[in-house]
Amino acid sequence: MNILEVKSLYKTYPNGCQALKDVSFEVAQGEFLVVIGLSGSGKSTLLRCINRIHPASSGQIIFEGQEVTGLKGKELRKLRSQIGMIFQHFNLVPRKSAMVNVLTGVLARVGIMRSVLGLFSKEDQTEAIEKIKIVNLAGKEDVRADNLSGGQQQRVSIARALMQRPKLLLADEPVASLDPATSNSVMQYLEKINKEMGVTVICNLHFLSLVRRYATRVIALKGGEIVFRGTPEQITEEWFKTIYGEDAVEVSVH
Amino acid sequence: MINFKTIKAILIDCALGAYSILVTYKVVYEKLLQDIRYADFSWNEPLLALGIGAVLGLVFFGWEGFSVGKRVMGIYNPPFGQPFIKAPYKFLSLLAIALTFVAGLHYSQVSVYEFLSESGLEGARKIFIALATPNFSIFEETMFAAIETIYMAFIATVFSLPFAFGLSFFAARNLMKANAFWRLLYVVTRFVLNVTRSIEPLVWAIVLSVWVGIGPFAGMLALCVHSVVSLAKLYSEQIETINEGPMEAMIATGAHPIQVIWYGVVPQIILPFLSYTIYKWDINVRMATVIGLVGGGGIGTLLMQYQGLAKWHEVGLIVMVIAFIVWVMDYSSAKIREAIK
Ligand SMILES: Nc1ncnc2c1ncn2[C@@H]1O[C@H](COP(=O)(O)OP(=O)(O)O)[C@@H](O)[C@H]1O
Ligand SMILES: [Mg+2]
Numbered sequence: 001m002n003i004l005e006v007k008s009l010y011k012t013y014p015n016g017c018q019a020l021k022d023v024s025f026e027v028a029q030g031e032f033l034v035v036i037g038l039s040g041s042g043k044s045t046l047l048r049c050i051n052r053i054h055p056a057s058s059g060q061i062i063f064e065g066q067e068v069t070g071l072k073g074k075e076l077r078k079l080r081s082q083i084g085m086i087f088q089h090f091n092l093v094p095r096k097s098a099m100v101n102v103l104t105g106v107l108a109r110v111g112i113m114r115s116v117l118g119l120f121s122k123e124d125q126t127e128a129i130e131k132i133k134i135v136n137l138a139g140k141e142d143v144r145a146d147n148l149s150g151g152q153q154q155r156v157s158i159a160r161a162l163m164q165r166p167k168l169l170l171a172d173e174p175v176a177s178l179d180p181a182t183s184n185s186v187m188q189y190l191e192k193i194n195k196e197m198g199v200t201v202i203c204n205l206h207f208l209s210l211v212r213r214y215a216t217r218v219i220a221l222k223g224g225e226i227v228f229r230g231t232p233e234q235i236t237e238e239w240f241k242t243i244y245g246e247d248a249v250e251v252s253v254h
Numbered sequence: 255m256i257n258f259k260t261i262k263a264i265l266i267d268c269a270l271g272a273y274s275i276l277v278t279y280k281v282v283y284e285k286l287l288q289d290i291r292y293a294d295f296s297w298n299e300p301l302l303a304l305g306i307g308a309v310l311g312l313v314f315f316g317w318e319g320f321s322v323g324k325r326v327m328g329i330y331n332p333p334f335g336q337p338f339i340k341a342p343y344k345f346l347s348l349l350a351i352a353l354t355f356v357a358g359l360h361y362s363q364v365s366v367y368e369f370l371s372e373s374g375l376e377g378a379r380k381i382f383i384a385l386a387t388p389n390f391s392i393f394e395e396t397m398f399a400a401i402e403t404i405y406m407a408f409i410a411t412v413f414s415l416p417f418a419f420g421l422s423f424f425a426a427r428n429l430m431k432a433n434a435f436w437r438l439l440y441v442v443t444r445f446v447l448n449v450t451r452s453i454e455p456l457v458w459a460i461v462l463s464v465w466v467g468i469g470p471f472a473g474m475l476a477l478c479v480h481s482v483v484s485l486a487k488l489y490s491e492q493i494e495t496i497n498e499g500p501m502e503a504m505i506a507t508g509a510h511p512i513q514v515i516w517y518g519v520v521p522q523i524i525l526p527f528l529s530y531t532i533y534k535w536d537i538n539v540r541m542a543t544v545i546g547l548v549g550g551g552g553i554g555t556l557l558m559q560y561q562g563l564a565k566w567h568e569v570g571l572i573v574m575v576i577a578f579i580v581w582v583m584d585y586s587s588a589k590i591r592e593a594i595k
Contacts (some may be wrong), residue, residue, distance in 0.1 A: 051506055081508030091499035095521045104517050108508035115509075116516050157503070164507055 002026045002062075003168060003200050004050065009059035011045050011224075019045040021224045023059070027168075032194045032201045034211050034232075037221035038244060043204040046221065047170045050202070051083045052076055064167070081108035084161025084199075086171040086190075090153040092145035098156045099141040102128040105163025131159040135189055151182035158189055162197075169193065171203040175210070183207075187214055208235065259327045264311050266323030271314075272307030274350050276300055281357045322347050384566030385573060392568050396556060396575050403552030404579065406470050407538035410477035411531060417482045419527070421447070422489030423515065429493065447483045455480040459545045473550025477538050488530045489523070496522045529591045536587040543576055553579075 004027040011020035019042045027033050035043050048054040050061060052068065061068050068079050084105075092101045103120050106127075110120065120128075132141055135155035140148065145156060154174060161169060171190060175183035191214055194201045205211050211218060212232045220228035220235075220243045228239055235243075276299065284293045314321040320342045324330035332341060368374055423429055425447055430440035459476035466472050501518030509517065546554015553576060560568040 053502060053505055077508040077510065079508070080506055083506070085503065085506040087499060087503060089499050091503035093500045093504075093517050093521050094497075095524075096517075104504060104509070105507055107504065107510070107513045107517070112510050112512050115513050160503075160507070170506075 001029050003029045003064060004202075005060070005062040006050070007060040007062070009046075009049060009061065010057045011042070011049055011054065012057045019224050020049065020056075023221075023224070023226055025219055025226065025229065027200060027202060030194070030198055030200055032191070032203070032214055032216045034215035034218050035202065035204045035221060036206075036208070036211060036218060036243065041221040042224040043221055044172050045224075047085070047172050047202065047204065050168075051080050051085060051170060077108055081164055082167050084164050084166035084169045086154070086157055086161055086169065086174045088173040088176045090150070090157045092153055092156055092160075094146045095144060097142050097144055098132065098137060098148065098159075099125075099128060101145050101156050102131055102159045102163055105131075105160040108164070128159070128163060131162045132156075134162065134192075135159045149182075150178050151186060154178065154182075154186050155189060158186075158193070162193065166199055169199050169201045169203075171201065173204045173206060176206055183210065190214070208240070211235070259329060260315075263321065263323035263327040263329055264315055266311075266326055267314050267321055268304070268307045268311035270307070270322055270346070270350055271310035272300070272303040274346075274353055275306055276303040277353045277357050279303070281360055282353070285360055286356070319343060320346065381566050385570035387567060388571035388574055389565075389567035390571060392560075392571060396553065396572050399553040399556040399572075400575055400579055402470060403542045403546060403554065404539055404583075406474045406550075406552055407477060407535060407542045410474045410481055410538050410542070411535040413474075414478045414481035414485060414534075415531060418485035418489055421482065421486040422493060423519075425486055425490035426493035428496070428498065429515075429519070447486055450479065451483040451487065455541050455545060456548060459548055459550045463549060468549040470551030473542060473545040473552065476545055476550065477541055480541070481534055481538060485530060485534055488534075489527055492523050492526045492530070493519060525594055528594055532587045532590050536583045539583050540580055543580075 006026075007024050009020055009023040010018075012018050023042075023046065035046060037043050045054060049056045050063075052071065056069055059069070063079065063083075068076075071079055093104060100118070103124060106120070106124050107115055110124070114120070129138075129141065132138060135158050137152060137155055137159070140152065145153060148156065169190070174190065175186050178186060187210055190201055190203065193199050203214075205215075212235075215232045218228070218230060218232055218235065219226050220239075222243060228235070228243060279299070280293065284290045311323070315324070318324050318330040319332075319340070321330060322343045325332075325343050330343075338344060421443060424439055424443040427440060430436045455476050458479050459473055462475045462479075463469070463472035466475065496519055500522065501514055504514040504518035542550065542552055543554045543557075546552040546556070547558050549555060549558075553572060557569065557572045557576070560572065
């Protein structure tokens with residue numbers, strides 16, 4: 001079954017920039033779909049249209065059989081709560097502990113008053129501790145997010161996304177600001193979530209070596225349009241030059 | 255080629271010419287040269303000056319070395335390192351400034367004679383001696399008035415806090431760009447804040463003392479109004495510098511806008527807010543003193559009373575206490591702000 005269907009999606013920013021043009025694709029339950037493309041090709045825009053951080057200009061986005069482009073207010077928040085998101089710069093709440101940051105993953109399920117007062121239920125707290133364990137940060141619960149290393153911060157943000165009990169995980173260049181070793185470890189957590197928990201993942205990536213190792217399927221964007229669909233093995237030298245331009249040389253991360 | 259810039263340039267030359275002519279005639283000629291005490295005034299004079307200014311503006315327009323307006327608007331760009339002598343527009347600007355200086359001296363009634371007259375110097379000697387030998391018998395009274403002022407400033411700061419806090423989010427451009435409605439609300443909030451802030455607390459005190467009667471309450475309310483608007487501006491500017499990443503992350507979790515603000519914005523601004531608030535209390539203590547002078551209560555009012563009775567030894571003590579309080583507030587607020595940075 002397809003968890004997500006995107007049909008001829010267009011996105012034009014208010015300043016007139018056409019970031020997405022006629023983008024259509026499906027994502028089956030359990031896939032690890034990787035989106036590649038030069039910077040500026042529209043990868044981030046695509047992810048942000050899926051969870052409606054940016055409104056699409058036209059086209060359809062169907063999540064679990066439901067058309068979501070028109071959702072508003074409570075319905076929209078419910079949709080977002082089912083979709084976890086990981087960012088290049090982690091986007092943790094500064095000055096708050098890892099624990100509080102993970103707990104923000106349940107905001108959609110907690111009353112406004114309770115969350116403002118910081119009154120998270122025992123169950124939520126237990127669950128948060130569990131998620132922190134999954135990303136191997138047990139013992140770091142009370143460390144302030146801004147005092148953690150980059151890799152640790154990204155793992156906290158993965159735990160935060162897990163707290164949402166997501167059906168779909170969007171990852172926007174999750175390792176672009178990490179060193180190669182840390183990159184692989186963070187990617188392995190995403191793989192674990194995908195394989196063991198069955199969470200569908202859509203991930204923007206830069207490095208083809210990572211794409212080859214983790215992706216089950218790949219789409220490539222160029223100037224806001226899909227120029228390639230296939231498996232990682234199908235990205236040949238020629239395709240590489242089409243996607244990244246004639247002068248591109250493949251660099252790899254080991 | 256007539257465009258917006260050239261029109262502005264001509265208007266600047268026109269206004270500058272009219273201004274120089276008017277000041278030369280009304281101040282330099284009538285007051286200083288003719289020494290006319292009550293000069294006649296008719297609206298024809300400024301109109302005539304404006305007419306001559308317009309002629310000058312048009313003349314200078316074709317004669318660009320003379321046009322201040324063209325230079326200001328960037329239409330006339332003289333070569334770099336051009337000698338001063340070949341830049342008449344510089345002389346014209348200096349002339350306007352010199353005229354303003356002369357007029358300023360005249361209007362503020364600068365008088366070396368009075369400054370150095372024998373009776374004047376004698377008065378100064380007396381008052382400085384009195385101020386330097388304060389009368390400590392009113393120390394208690396002064397102390398209680400000072401306490402009143404400090405608490406008044408404190409309460410004004412505390413009362414203004416929630417309002418300033420709430421308003422600051424509506425006055426922050428980066429939070430208000432969702433759609434036309436919010437953008438309009440932003441513009442309106444900014445406008446109201448700017449207008450309110452442009453009215454000095456002293457004026458608010460006078461207005462409010464008519465409403466609630468003269469005394470500390472009016473003074474406190476005046477400080478409150480001023481604190482709300484100035485804190486809201488400082489706060490909102492702080493909000494505009496936040497990293498929007500955490501906010502975006504909170505939106506992505508499906509959080510309600512209030513939760514987004516609470517977790518995505520507030521942790522990033524809370525310390526600067528605290529620091530501004532303490533600074534504001536410090537400022538409010540000084541302002542409360544000044545507001546006291548117009549009957550807002552506290553040590554300012556006390557100062558006014560003794561000054562009215564020409565009791566300079568008592569005034570000396572009050573001035574000393576004010577200086578002490580200002581120094582303590584200044585010092586401790588700086589220390590606290592440093593500690594929470
Ligand atoms: N908020 C925005 N407003 C206007 N244009 C934007 C905005 N965000 C991205 N863009 C433009 O949209 C295009 C795609 O950007 P993006 O989706 O960030 O690409 P990628 O993530 O692949 O680097 C770029 O040309 C970028 O300049
Ligand atoms: Mg991007």
